[in-house]
Amino acid sequence: MRKLTILLALIPLFCLFCFSCHTNTPNRHPTSPLDVAKLIFGPDSVPDMYRYMTGEYDGTPNGQDLKHAHLRFRVLDQQDSMALINMTVIDSAGRGEDWYLQMLKDTTWKLQTVSSLAMTGMMQVQLEELEQMPQGYLDTLITAAQQDREGNALKMLTSMDDYHFLIGNLRLVLALDDTIVQHFKDNKAAFDTLKNEALKEVTAMGTHSLESPVKLMKQQANAGKALLIENIYAGEWGDPQCITFVIGGMMDNMVGYLYVPDKSHLPDLYDSSLIMLRDLGDGWYMYKTT
Known part of the structure; x- marks a missing residue:
């Protein structure tokens, strides 16, 4: 009788423990590609990450690599077995980059590839060089392009209008999708x-x-x-x-x-x-x- 009394007393505590675990554990059974993306790149580690990986994606990057970043998600396309999600990553310094998560569904939705615009570092260097170019040097380049007859000068820079176009163009290429x-x-x-x-x-x-x-x-x-x-x-x-x-x-x-x-x-x-x-x-x- 005493054992039964103890058992009955423990049942509410066990139920409370189970409820607490359930409410504090992130959703481990995502049902949409967006759910999977938020799970993989969320703040909590995902011990069963392998369930949501396929193709080129090997588990990195993931949320553990982006702990101090602010993330925004947008579903760009969703079909029966394929989906594409835009994830905007804003770091602690306010710099941003857009990533594209290609998802594939078999038994569940899985992350297949993570892509982004390549060669942005080289374009950023070009932009900074143009922005910091002294006016005297810029005038020399423009004059050389205007007077060139042999095709040796920088033909894309024949005027200040060209200069402003190049800067505006590079800034737009490197901008976040929402800005574009x-x-x-x-x-x-x-x-x-x-x-x-x-x-x-x-x-x-x-x-x-x-x-x-x-x-x-x-x-x-x-x-x-x-x-x-x-x-x-x-x-x-x-x-x-x-x-x-x-x-x-x-x-x-x-x-x-x-x-x-x-x-x-x-x-x-x-x-x-x-x-x-x-x-x-x-x-x-x-x-x-x-």
Whole structure:
């Protein structure tokens, strides 16, 4: 009888212990790709991390590497078995970077790859060199480019307008995605005007001329530069309906906007050089490649 009394007295304590463990333990059975991303990059260690790993992802980086960072998540795309999540990482000094988490679902959602724009360090060095360039040296470069007849000078720097474009362009390439999106929203009317002119040019050429990428608006380059756009192409993704507005980048690591009026003509997010694609509405998208 005494044993039974002790057992009955312990039952409430056992229930309280179980409830406490349940409420203080992070969700170990995430049901969505966003849940998995937040679990892996959350503040708590994940002993069963292997359950949520596949492909190239080997468990690092994870939340233990980002303890002092502020994270923001955005689902860019989610299909039955594939998903892409943008994770913005802001460090303790306020510097930010956008990462792209490609997720795959088999028995559960798993993290397959972690990508970001490459070669940003070299672009940051270029930007700092331009920003710190003495006016006298800058004037010398501009004069040399204006007087050059043999193609030896820096042709992209023939005026102060070119100088300001280069700085603005590099800053935008290196900016957080939200800043790049805001640049588009702030100038949407001008982008639509540029897009309409590009579409007229595509129509005049005919689709048979777009078997390979074609540079557009060659005679109106300043219109693109006013929006910090370096180049405009049609047919770059093997589809004449896809107009590419390149902000810039280095080698294959590019940032820009796409105009694709029919979603069925979008490049394959999971089987192309794209590492992200963000819907801006009205057929417009922001993209990055690497």
